[in-house]
Amino acid sequence: MKKILVVGSTNTDIVISNRSLPKEGETISGGAFMMNPGGKGVN
Numbered sequence: 001m002k003k004i005l006v007v008g009s010t011n012t013d014i015v016i017s018n019r020s021l022p023k024e025g026e027t028i029s030g031g032a033f034m035m036n037p038g039g040k041g042v043n
Contacts, residue, residue, distance in 0.1 A: 013038030 016030035 011038055012036070 013036045015034045015036060017032045017034075018028060018030055020028075022028045
């Protein structure tokens, strides 16, 4: 049996768009949802 060694990590940015930022204490529904490669490893 062959062995596999994986070294490293992966990072994913989770992005939810909206038309405005919520005010303090306000809950709002999000818009489009995206998962993109990102994080400090990609920057």
